[in-house]
């Protein structure tokens with residue numbers, strides 16, 4: 001690989017391994033990733049946190065090896081439940097009763113009373129007949145789609161759907177078709193074009209890289225017109241959207257058009273795990289055929305006990321949700337004065353779109369980090385190459401002072417240089 005070409009490559013280029021030795025990575029990948037400029041960019045990934053994912057955390061910066069106090073705008077801990085005292089206490093108590101792990105797959109010895117109670121509580125919360133838990137959100141989408149579909153079926157998904165959905169359809173053997181992001185007309189066209197034995201549509205409630213909401217009223221109408229099942233991934237919207245926190249389907253009042261609803265416990269719940277809620281007969285069937293449920297260890301009981309408490313805290317009143325929305329409004333008001341490209345966000349996820357240059361993105365990330373702001377750069381291929389960005393995850397735990405300080409840094413080290421074109425070639 002020519003050194004001048006190094007920055008023309010990205011992670012999108014090395015997925016195919018042309019090395020004869022299966023246990024050796026591609027030679028070009030090694031040349032690329034060993035280049036100091038790529039090393040600088042990669043140093044922003046897997047930076048170890050040394051404290052809880054709260055708005056003020058401590059991080060070991062991989063480049064310097066130093067521990068630093070940072071304002072953290074990266075975590076999915078939207079409601080601050082990962083460190084909520086009642087949630088932590090529930091985990092500690094369950095840890096003493098049950099030990100650390102489930103020590104078995106859910107079908108065999110891995111189901112505890114905590115799992116059964118929590119599944120029933122989630123089903124009631126989502127107003128569905130049944131619920132099943134998975135070891136992670138990724139495993140939940142993967143397993144649900146793999147168990148629902150088979151060869152001869154067609155899955156039609158929004159082009160921005162999460163990788164777990166795409167991997168699930170690969171495992172199922174069904175055909176995959178994508179429609180243009182949030183475009184109900186494009187969905188309609190795809191459903192006209194792709195016939196199958198059975199069909200299903202998947203969309204997300206809140207899209208994770210853009211923070212925009214699914215246009216569910218229009219999408220549900222198209223699904224209803226074609227009599228096609230609708231599956232919604234409410235990973236980023238559960239506990240956050242809707243009058244009772246059920247998500248974007250509740251927000252738009254289209255829950256009766258949704259056949260299956262998916263959620264994760266790793267975001268607003270502050271833990272780990274995935275779940276789906278649907279008709280009880282279907283859940284009973286899927287428990288027998290969803291591989292990640294059948295062939296992976298069940299969630300640790302202390303995590304489940306903690307997640308039960310998260311559900312209780314987040315739904316007993318709207319305090320934490322109201323605080324989140326107050327923070328989102330304050331953050332957005334500040335950012336809107338800075339002439340930044342904030343995309344189409346309508347949620348607690350706010351992108352700052354920087355443009356096509358990866359170098360610019362990582363240089364800005366470095367300046368932010370030097371000023372004590374932990375802001376995650378999102379590079380191609382995670383987002384389109386022309387729309388590299390930072391992604392702010394607003395948390396209910398941020399104080400107004402945290403937000404103001406973070407915004408001052410963003411203004412100094414991101415908005416200012418972008419406006420002045422300082423990093424343009």
Ligand SMILES: Cc1ncc(COP(=O)(O)O)c(C=O)c1O
Pocket residue numbers: 136137138139141162164204208233235236264265266267272273274
């Ligand atoms: C939309 C969406 N679905 C599913 C997942 C997978 O969830 P988890 O990280 O809990 O495995 C994610 C994770 O980021 C996501 O953004």
